[in-house]
Amino acid sequence: MKHFENIKLYKDKGEHLYIQLYKAIKKLIMEERLSKDEKLPPIRKLAQKLDVNNVTVVNAYHILEQEGLVYKKMGSGTYISPDFLTYISEEVEDQKIIEGLGSLSLIEQGQIQIKNNMINFASATPMAELFPVDDFKEVLNEVLDRDKGHAFDYQESQGYLPLREALIKYVREYNIFADINSLQIISGAQQGIDIIAKALLNYGDTVIVENPSYTGAIASFKSRGAKIIDVNLIDDGIDIDDLERKIRIFRPRFLYLMPNFQNPTGISYSRSKKEKIINLCKQYNMYIVEDDYLSDLNFYSWDNTTLKSLDTNNDLVIYVKSFSKIFMPGLRLGFLIAPSIFYDHLLFAKHSSDISTSGLLQRALELYFTRGTWKEHIKYMEKKYKSGFDTMLRSIEKYMPSQVEYIHPKGGVNFWFKLPMEISSRELYEKAIRKNVALAPGNLFFIHQNDNNHFRLSIASVNNYEIEKGIIIISNIIKELINDINRSGLNEEKYRPIL
Amino acid sequence: MKHFENIKLYKDKGEHLYIQLYKAIKKLIMEERLSKDEKLPPIRKLAQKLDVNNVTVVNAYHILEQEGLVYKKMGSGTYISPDFLTYISEEVEDQKIIEGLGSLSLIEQGQIQIKNNMINFASATPMAELFPVDDFKEVLNEVLDRDKGHAFDYQESQGYLPLREALIKYVREYNIFADINSLQIISGAQQGIDIIAKALLNYGDTVIVENPSYTGAIASFKSRGAKIIDVNLIDDGIDIDDLERKIRIFRPRFLYLMPNFQNPTGISYSRSKKEKIINLCKQYNMYIVEDDYLSDLNFYSWDNTTLKSLDTNNDLVIYVKSFSKIFMPGLRLGFLIAPSIFYDHLLFAKHSSDISTSGLLQRALELYFTRGTWKEHIKYMEKKYKSGFDTMLRSIEKYMPSQVEYIHPKGGVNFWFKLPMEISSRELYEKAIRKNVALAPGNLFFIHQNDNNHFRLSIASVNNYEIEKGIIIISNIIKELINDINRSGLNEEKYRPIL
Numbered sequence: 001m002k003h004f005e006n007i008k009l010y011k012d013k014g015e016h017l018y019i020q021l022y023k024a025i026k027k028l029i030m031e032e033r034l035s036k037d038e039k040l041p042p043i044r045k046l047a048q049k050l051d052v053n054n055v056t057v058v059n060a061y062h063i064l065e066q067e068g069l070v071y072k073k074m075g076s077g078t079y080i081s082p083d084f085l086t087y088i089s090e091e092v093e094d095q096k097i098i099e100g101l102g103s104l105s106l107i108e109q110g111q112i113q114i115k116n117n118m119i120n121f122a123s124a125t126p127m128a129e130l131f132p133v134d135d136f137k138e139v140l141n142e143v144l145d146r147d148k149g150h151a152f153d154y155q156e157s158q159g160y161l162p163l164r165e166a167l168i169k170y171v172r173e174y175n176i177f178a179d180i181n182s183l184q185i186i187s188g189a190q191q192g193i194d195i196i197a198k199a200l201l202n203y204g205d206t207v208i209v210e211n212p213s214y215t216g217a218i219a220s221f222k223s224r225g226a227k228i229i230d231v232n233l234i235d236d237g238i239d240i241d242d243l244e245r246k247i248r249i250f251r252p253r254f255l256y257l258m259p260n261f262q263n264p265t266g267i268s269y270s271r272s273k274k275e276k277i278i279n280l281c282k283q284y285n286m287y288i289v290e291d292d293y294l295s296d297l298n299f300y301s302w303d304n305t306t307l308k309s310l311d312t313n314n315d316l317v318i319y320v321k322s323f324s325k326i327f328m329p330g331l332r333l334g335f336l337i338a339p340s341i342f343y344d345h346l347l348f349a350k351h352s353s354d355i356s357t358s359g360l361l362q363r364a365l366e367l368y369f370t371r372g373t374w375k376e377h378i379k380y381m382e383k384k385y386k387s388g389f390d391t392m393l394r395s396i397e398k399y400m401p402s403q404v405e406y407i408h409p410k411g412g413v414n415f416w417f418k419l420p421m422e423i424s425s426r427e428l429y430e431k432a433i434r435k436n437v438a439l440a441p442g443n444l445f446f447i448h449q450n451d452n453n454h455f456r457l458s459i460a461s462v463n464n465y466e467i468e469k470g471i472i473i474i475s476n477i478i479k480e481l482i483n484d485i486n487r488s489g490l491n492e493e494k495y496r497p498i499l
Numbered sequence: 500m501k502h503f504e505n506i507k508l509y510k511d512k513g514e515h516l517y518i519q520l521y522k523a524i525k526k527l528i529m530e531e532r533l534s535k536d537e538k539l540p541p542i543r544k545l546a547q548k549l550d551v552n553n554v555t556v557v558n559a560y561h562i563l564e565q566e567g568l569v570y571k572k573m574g575s576g577t578y579i580s581p582d583f584l585t586y587i588s589e590e591v592e593d594q595k596i597i598e599g600l601g602s603l604s605l606i607e608q609g610q611i612q613i614k615n616n617m618i619n620f621a622s623a624t625p626m627a628e629l630f631p632v633d634d635f636k637e638v639l640n641e642v643l644d645r646d647k648g649h650a651f652d653y654q655e656s657q658g659y660l661p662l663r664e665a666l667i668k669y670v671r672e673y674n675i676f677a678d679i680n681s682l683q684i685i686s687g688a689q690q691g692i693d694i695i696a697k698a699l700l701n702y703g704d705t706v707i708v709e710n711p712s713y714t715g716a717i718a719s720f721k722s723r724g725a726k727i728i729d730v731n732l733i734d735d736g737i738d739i740d741d742l743e744r745k746i747r748i749f750r751p752r753f754l755y756l757m758p759n760f761q762n763p764t765g766i767s768y769s770r771s772k773k774e775k776i777i778n779l780c781k782q783y784n785m786y787i788v789e790d791d792y793l794s795d796l797n798f799y800s801w802d803n804t805t806l807k808s809l810d811t812n813n814d815l816v817i818y819v820k821s822f823s824k825i826f827m828p829g830l831r832l833g834f835l836i837a838p839s840i841f842y843d844h845l846l847f848a849k850h851s852s853d854i855s856t857s858g859l860l861q862r863a864l865e866l867y868f869t870r871g872t873w874k875e876h877i878k879y880m881e882k883k884y885k886s887g888f889d890t891m892l893r894s895i896e897k898y899m900p901s902q903v904e905y906i907h908p909k910g911g912v913n914f915w916f917k918l919p920m921e922i923s924s925r926e927l928y929e930k931a932i933r934k935n936v937a938l939a940p941g942n943l944f945f946i947h948q949n950d951n952n953h954f955r956l957s958i959a960s961v962n963n964y965e966i967e968k969g970i971i972i973i974s975n976i977i978k979e980l981i982n983d984i985n986r987s988g989l990n991e992e993k994y995r996p997i998l
Contacts, residue, residue, distance in 0.1 A: 128648030136651070137643045144636045149627030152635070152827035187686060187831075191853040198722055203702045219851040223697055225724075328651035330858040332686075352718040354690040358857060359829040 001049075003028050004041050009050055017052050018059035025060060029069050029080060030448070035249070040070060040078040119470035121457040122438035124263065124413055125329045130384065132377045136328070139367040140360070147363060155359035157351045159185025159335070163366035167335050170369065171321075174295070175309040178337045182314060184346055187357045188332045189293060189322035193256075194220040195353055196289055196318055196336070199345035201226045206252040210238055212445035212454070214263050217256055217291065226253070230447045233262065237269030240276055247284050254287040254318075260295035260304045261412025264445045264456040268410055271303040278310045286316075287339070293322045294412045296378070299386050301410035308337060315339045325413065325460065326381055331361055385413060388459040388467055395471035401479050413460040416442075418453055423481045425455040431477045437470050500540050500548075502527050508549055516551050517558035524559065528568050528579060529947075534748065539569060539577040618969035620956040621937035623762065623912055624828045629883065631876045635827070638866040639859070646862060654858035656850045658684025658834070662865035666834050669868065670820075673795070674808035677836045681813060683845055686856045687831045688792060688821035692755075693719040694852055695788055695817055695835070698844035700725045705751040709737055711944035711953070713762050716755055716790065725752070729946045732761065736768030739775055746783050753786040753817075759794035759803050760911025763944045763955040767909055770802040777809045785815075786838070792821045793911045795877070798885050800909035807836060814838045824912065824959065825880055830860055884912060887958040887966055894970035900978050912959040915941075917952055922980045924954040930976045936969050 007024045009017050028034050041049070043057045050057075061078050064070045070078050143151055158164070164183045171178060186192040193216070201207070203225035209218060211230035218228055229250050231243045237259065246252075257277070259269040269277075281288055290307045298304040308319035319337040338346055350356075368374055392415060396406060405418040419425060425441040432439055442454025457474075459467060506523040508516050527533050540548070542556045549556075560577050563569040569577050642650055657663070663682045670677060685691040692715070700706070702724035708717060710729035717727055728749050730742045736758060745751075756776070758768040768776075780787055789806045797803040807818035818836040837845055849855075867873055891914060895905060904917040918924060924940040931938055941953025956973075958966060 125653065128652045131648035131651045133643060133647050133651065137640065140639065140643075141636065144632060144639075148632050149630035149827075152630045152632065152829035153627045154624065154823075154828045187853045190851065194852050203724055216851060216854075219847070223848070223851060225702055324653075328648075329653045330651035330855075332853060332855070332857050348718070349722070352689065352715060352722060353693050353852065354686045354831060355715075356829075356831070358831050358860065360860075361857065 001041050001045075003033050004046060005049060007050060009052065018056045018063075021050070021052070021056060021060035022063045025064060026069060029064075032249075034080045036080050038080045040080070042077060117436060119437045119466045119473070120461040121459075121470055121474075122440045123461040124458040125324055126326070126381070126460050127462075130381065131328045132373070135373050135377070136364065136368060139364045139371070139373075142367060143360065143363040151360045151363055153359060155356040155362060157347055157356045159183070159357065160359060160362040160366060163362045163369070164335075166366055166369045171308075171337070174306060176306065176319065176337065178314060179340075181343060182337050182340065184336050184338065184343075184350060185357050185362060186320075186334050186336055186350065187354060188324060188329075189291065189320050189334045190216055190220070191332075191353065192320040192322075192334055192336045193217045193289070193291065195346055195349035196254075196320070197221050197224045197226070198349035198353070199342060200253055200287070202253075206250040207254060207256055208243065208246055208250070208252045209256045209447065210258065210262060211447055212264055212442065212451075213256070213447065214258070214291065215444060215447075218447060221256070228447055233265055233267050235267070237267065237273040238277070240273060240280070243277075244280060247280065247286065251284075252286065254289050255281070256289045256291065257307065258291045258293065259307055260292065260301070261297065261409055261414065263291075263293065263412075264414055264440070264442070264454075265407055265416040266409030266412055266414045267407060267416075268301050268304070271305060274303075274305060274307055274310060278307060278316065281316050288317045290317050290319050291322075292319060293325050297326060297382065297385055297413065298411040299389055304411065315341070318342065326378060331365070333357060333361055333365055385459065388462065388464060389413075391464040391467045392457070392459050392471070395468045399471050399475040401475060401482060403482060404478060413458050415457045415459070417455050417457065419455070419478065420482065420485075421453060422485050423478065424452040426452065427481065428455060428474070428477060431481075432474055435473050435477070437473050439474065500544075502532050503540050503545060504548060506549060508551065517555045517562075520549070520551070520555060520559035521562045524563060525568060528563075533579045535579050537579045539579070541576060616935060618936045618965045618972070619960040620958075620969055620973075621939045622960040623957040624823055625825070625880070625959050626961075629880065630827045631872070634872050634876070635863065635867060638863045638870070638872075641866060642859065642862040650859045650862055652858060654855040654861055656846055656855045658682070658856065659858060659861040659865060662861045662868070663834075665865055665868040670807075670836070673805060675805065675818070675836065677813060678839075680842060681836050681839065683835050683837065683842075683849060684856050684861060685819075685833045685835055685849070686853060687823060687828075688790065688819050688833045689715055689719070690831075690852065691819040691821075691833055691835045692716045692788070692790065694845055694848040695753075695819070696720050696723045696725070697848035697852065698841060699752055699786070701752075705749040706753060706755055707742065707745060707749070707751045708755045708946065709757065709761060710946055711763055711941065711950075712755070712946065713757070713790065714943060714946075717946060720755070727946055732764055732766050734766070736766060736772040737776070739772060739779070742776075743779060746779065746785065750783075751785065753788050754780070755788045755790065756806065757790045757792065758806055759791065759800070760796065760908055760913065762790075762792065762911075763913055763939070763941070763953075764915040765906055765908030765911055765913045766915075767800050767803070770804060773802075773804060773806055773809060777806060777815065780815050787816045789816050789818050790821075791818060792824050796825060796881065796884055796912065797910040798888055803910065814840070817841065825877060830864070832856060832860055832864055884958065887961065887963060888912075890963040890966045891956075891958050891970070894967045898970050898974040900974060900981065902981060903977060912957050914956045914958070916954050916956065918954070918977065919981065920952060921984050922977065923951040925951065926980065927954060927973070927976060930980075931973055934972050934976070936972050938973070 007021065009020045011017065013020065040061065043054055043061070047054045047057045061070065065072060069081055071081050072078050164180055164185065168178060168180055168183055186195065197220040201221060201224040204227070206227045206229055207221045208229050208231055211232050213230070221228060229246050229252065231246060232239045238257065259274055261268055277288070288307055292306055295304045295306055306319065308317045311317040316339065318339070320334065321336065322334045323331065403420045407416045409415060419428065425443070429439055429441045440456040442456065443451045462470065506520065508519045510516065512519065539560065542553055546553045546556045560569065564571060568580055570580050571577050663679060663684065667677060667679055667682055685694065696719040700720060700723040703726070705726045705728055706720045707728045707730055710731050712729070720727060728745050728751065730745055731738045737756065758773055760767055776787070787806055791805055794803045794805055805818065807816045810816040815838065817838070819833065820835065821833045822830065902919045906915045908914060918927065924942070928938055928940045939955040941955065942950045944955070961969065
């Protein structure tokens with residue numbers, strides 16, 4: 001009853017009391033303050049408590065029932081539906097993910113033509129101009145001359161062995177000591193996440209994700225019929241108390257985390273938080289899917305340790321590594337390292353997804369790696385990105401209105417902003433596009449709530465000149481929007497930054 | 500009651516009567532002779548009929564109930580569980596598919612090293628020596644010089660537009676007139692099938708497949724929680740009466756069919772059967788997934804029409820086209836053509852599977868296609884295959900013992916054999932491997948029954964000399980096995996070919 005006692009209804013609000021009550025209870029459910037199969041207060045008792053007619057409560061319960069949020073037991077009362085999470089999923093998420101991914105992919109894949117003169121803060125993948133095409137062409141030709149038709153034969157589903165060996169050596173530099181059998185080649189990180197979903201998730205399983213997060217991963221989990229529970233990010237990573245609480249309630253199959261330079265927020269977990277998470281997972285016998293899309297792009301962080309390197313027994317973390325952000329996205333190549341318990345399931349999932357990843361590209365990448373060209377290129381990219389990163393920080397400090405909050409990242413390519421409450425990121429997005437600046441509205445990254453105030457800027461696809469110019473343009477648009485609000489006579493109080 | 504009347508129990512068999520009865524009823528269920536929710540005979544009546552105690556029947560029903568094959572209705576009786584198919588799936592299929600695919604992939608992907616001197620009838624993909632490596636290297640380099648970094652950028656999820664246009668033109672030659680929007684590029688046919696499963700199937704949906712069929716497809720359907728119902732193949736294609744019956748009972752989401760030179764049997768559907776299937780699907784408002792992996796490799800068939808070309812409104816058939824068998828499997832490229840109702844779902848499923856297929860390879864294939872090099876290569880492959888096909892037919896006629904039945908295909912690369920009942924294909928497989936001949940045991944292709952008598956030989960990876968030599972070796976092994984049985988004094992009657 002305690003949550004219900006705090007419900008406030010206003011008779012002069014111009015909204016039916018039963019609608020107000022229905023909304024208040026729905027909010028409690030959505031915020032997961034009520035557990036499944038929990039009994040709602042008896043009608044008469046709640047009516048008395050809130051000082052309303054019985055009919056008000058009856059009507060409110062009735063709408064909740066129609067929406068599938070509660071169910072009635074004959075002669076016993078009304079209960080929270082055990083499916084309310086599914087409800088959340090179906091009603092809110094599906095739509096959003098399809099829309100969200102849709103828009104994101106339109107930008108990220110060039111289906112919306114980002115014009116040549118457009119400043120593209122929306123894409124988190126590097127400019128094609130930076131790709132080492134000549135070097136890669138060289139290794140491609142060498143492979144073709146060396147292996148001939150075999151370069152076009154089916155490759156083993158687990159991947160081309162010499163490439164896997166090269167990658168095992170590579171991750172050692174990041175303190176990941178893995179067995180060759182634990183490494184599976186994938187056609188990009190998205191496929192890695194997708195085959196993990198296929199191999200591990202059964203219909204109705206739960207996955208815990210960061211909020212906000214990468215919706216491409218959520219889409220894969222949901223396509224397996226999984227329930228998605230999100231946990232907020234705070235300064236030093238995921239909110240660990242809320243995480244433990246939700247682990248206890250939902251017993252998820254795994255956590256999906258990006259502990260370094262998280263997408264979209266740029267937040268990095270502290271070392272102690274990383275260790276706590278490892279311990280928590282040991283304690284609750286749970287797995288972690290670590291999406292490492294950028295940990296190597298560290299500029300100012302004291303600690304870009306991966307969870308995988310802390311998983312010294314290699315039995316907790318499935319580590320997914322993408323090369324799309326630092327190398328070439330069109331290569332569609334990445335790898336994962338998994339606990340031995342999952343080898344067969346992942347291999348089977350990979351096989352039934354696309355049999356194997358292109359052998360030609362695997363062989364070429366192997367040559368590129370072992371020859372050391374890789375290291376030179378990565379150094380070059382790091383220098384480029386570092387310069388962009390610094391320019392971005394300077395430009396934000398110089399131009400961005402103080403009403404805009406942002407998270408100061410220590411590496412990576414993403415910057416995460418929060419607009420004053422009255423300004424919507426969709427509005428900003430549309431005005432910016434008209435001025436030839438593209439950005440990613442924040443609602444693309446939220447799972448359960450409709451967000452209207454965040455946006456992400458990425459420095460992957462822009463040069464220093466564009467960064468400064470783009471920030472000036474965005475800042476000016478925001479200033480105008482703020483002025484519009486002021487002119488329309490709204491109280492200054494209202495657009496104060498909200499924490 | 501009619502099936503139950505034929506049950507025979509033996510009091511002197513050394514097995515409890517109730518166990519015998521339980522097994523006999525389970526067999527009826529497994530063979531799908533009883534329909535779901537069908538009532539079992541009343542205990543007393545069946546006991547009387549079989550001349551046993553009531554307790555025998557009670558015990559038998561009890562075990563069936565424990566296994567989930569039947570359920571009890573209070574005061575009404577015992578009924579066949581509607582989930583018995585799921586039961587079959589879980590108990591029989593899962594294991595088999597994992598084992599089956601496992602072994603198949605070991606051979607097909609070279610994880611079992613097919614030694615250089617081995618005659619490889621097991622693989623249905625062409626020899627690497629036949630791949631047009633030099634021509635493809637040329638187009639690869641041209642693309643790199645022309646498109647530079649953009650060749651490694653994300654490609655649109657639906658595929659590289661010029662390639663899609665080239666393919667739309669290409670299928671016109673096969674009387675498929677499709678809109679450019681209907682064509683989706685995929686990373687090989689297996690991915691095509693997998694994203695169809697993802698886009699169309701919900702947990703618990705039913706899919707009808709041919710028996711035997713390609714287990715890689717079944718694995719994708721099952722990974723979505725689908726129930727698999729199989730329909731036998733007869734001379735001129737799928738058994739249409741059984742198909743209609745099962746459509747009525749199970750209302751499947753779609754049929755998965757290979758109407759030309761089916762894998763593994765080599766059977767081609769007659770034209771009239773193809774038309775009947777199209778009409779059936781119209782009538783029952785159902786979809787067809789047509790896996791066209793080889794229809795272009797026609798040598799003696801009067802009709803290699805695709806179902807897609809008969810689907811003149813483009814609203815029934817999802818057409819999946821592989822290039823792996825006739826071009827290069829390691830390219831991991833194919834396409835599908837779908838009814839407009841599925842465009843968005845398929846695109847979304849593709850996006851969440853691997854975002855997009857390698858742009859470099861798509862661009863190279865496009866150049867290879869439009870330049871006409873493709874046609875020359877296909878002609879060359881057809882000639883090669885035709886010669887192997889004829890050599891195969893001659894060798895079978897000349898050497899294969901008459902006790903072995905086989906289906907005479909009219910095109911494609913697969914030949915399907917049935918051994919005398921006492922000889923197992925596993926035994927043949929093992930003896931053949933020791934003589935450096937690889938073949939595919941038939942159990943890899945069956946869904947519900949354990950098969951021990953069929954095997955598949957493919958001519959894709961062998962030259963004419965190897966074909967004749969390999970058939971001689973296999974024939975000799977079979978003859979020896981037949982002789983062994985004769986020597987061990989078994990009645991000749993027993994190894995007569997079973998139809």
